[in-house]
Amino acid sequence: MPTGDHMWLVTDHAVGRAALADARLSRAAAVRPGAPRWGSVDLSPNSVMSLDGADHARLRRVAAAAFTSARVAARAAVIEEAVDVLLDRVADVGPGADLVSGYASPLPMVALSALLGVPVADRPVFDAAVTALFDMTPQGVRGRRRHVLTLVGYMSSLLDRKRETPGPDLLSALVRVERAGEISRTELINLGLALLMAGYETTAHQLSLAILELLTGDVPVGVSVEELLRRTPSTPISFPRVAVEDVVLGGTTVRQGEAVIVSLLHCNHDAGAPTHLTFGHGVHRCLGAPLVLLQLRIALPRLWQRFPGLRLSSREGSLVWREGLVTRGVSRLVVEW
Template sequence: MSQPLIDQWGPLSALMSPGPEEIARIATPTGSEVWLVRGYSLGRSVLTDPRFSRAAALRPQAPKLNDAQPAADSMMSMDGSRHARLRRLVSGAFSTGRMARMSDFVAQVTDRHLDTVADLGPGTDLIGHLARPLPLFVLCSMLGIPEEDTPLFRGWVEVLFDIDASSPREKARRRIELIEYMTDLMDRKRRAPGEDLLSDLIAVHDRGELSTNELLTLGLTLLMAGYETTTGQIGLATLSLLTDRGVYEELVAHPDRVGKAVEELIRLNPVTPLTFLRVATEPVPLGEVTVQAGEGVVVALMFGNRDAEVFAKPESMDFVSGRGTPHLTFGHGVHRCLGAPLARLQVRIVLEHLLRRFPTLRLAEVEEPVVWKDGLGIRGLSRLQVSW
């Protein structure tokens, strides 16, 4: 049940070379030099230490990892009380209770897409017919975006996430289109509110607790943060199982172990191998080095999740007893991913339904059944063709 380090990083490949040091100085694709933290414990320290600032990383003179950074007024780019205030406004949407109520809905949408897969027959692409449309439909439903508008969002969001595949001019044009659409949608919801997250946030705005710009940016942040990452994680989790037939067959025989298997799949092959950059606001001792004020730090979540000092047999899956130590894929501390419960829910339901409906699922016998998506700051597949 050993899971290999799936070696596909695209533009991030130069950053992800394994090494013996827990922290090392590396050069980024932008020409900046930053500290790369590979160890689990040091990584948690970075993610919880307020001296490592997300807001400082957006300053013009700060080192840069790539150009796929959130906006300065995004919740992901804030520190302290500003971040806490916005996070508090939306945290209820991802509560355990809300996720439990969404379970049946996600299951229904998953089965609808799997019906399409079954109708299309062997050779079908699971990314295009399941992993990509499912998270977008779920997010749009949560936010209150009309179903007929979801194809527009797919084009907008994918261009904004890529690193190499589109020009700055194209990114700017798509960003403006998306902002114009969201502004119009919020105006419509103000006149006719629904039972959705955007309507709730508009009500908060109208009480004076949220500025117009914060309202718009928060809606875009929730959409963009939850779409491509969940699509990628569904694809990577499925690919991991299909490259180890013994694991897939064991889960078919023991579906009660899928929950623990999801955590191991997310730990071993995270869609986000690196955190966003943080910048030290003062000298901070970190392992055997001192990070000086103004220097950047990124945490290699992939390597932290496979730290042999923390995880016994770190390259193997343990979905029988499970791990006592939480992985870092969703981050740690105040910036821990708000949407983690929703991502877990979707990955778990997809795998449960795949295992039940397609117990003999395997990679299709075609020339190139697996194609990696290029140009993204996160890992993912553009094609995963399967047979059964």
């Protein structure tokens, strides 16, 4: 790892699936002091993504209520309207439009705003802080603490607003759960940030990668969303897990205290893989998967219906990959039609 620590890397689908579901490989142990580190991005020990056992199950149960099929499906009209507005703006820009800044990036914030109750006007502050938080470059490492404080302060302020003026959104519901004593204020802040960060950054990258694959890959425009997720996961590797006892994976013994990461990208391209692991597996499988799927299933067909001749621009600099991020993605995707 960039830290100098060593970790086991899993690239086989069956072994990766088993590792992600093995309770002996602990997320909580991976964020404790002295655990092997992969870089500057260490989630809070109180985050739902950093917990095991009963504490994890309790917080996940609270959050899962927002991502039922019925609740997510109810957001379809909001997403469809947002897609049409964004496509109108792309058309106004004309050939040479950037689909990252003009389409893939703003759409997830609209979806999250509708579900969680996050004002769209807050996006610039949040966008900059989250992007910096996932930056693995030396510059990103130096500025990380400042951006963590920005995000915590932002979420704390937003939740205070929900206490004063509650609405029908998830964050207002979580505030009510906190008042009932089911979760603490710290857990509430971390849960709100986890849902917002996971649902925004990765979805924006996932949409841009799916568009890029349709523009440059060997797949037809009508290919299934699940296949695009398999081919181009925006999260290429899992968060580290640390063995709390010796564990045998794929014939290799992972000793107690050693760390394991699963390459979701490699596992997805394993010839023997029956399904993809883009959303992970086991108790930490992505809660927001239904919302991601809904956005892709609306945004991709409508993009090509509106611009059937869509193609990647031949101009220099039309495709720019993002560097130094935990998530994969492009920062610029200029198209013509």
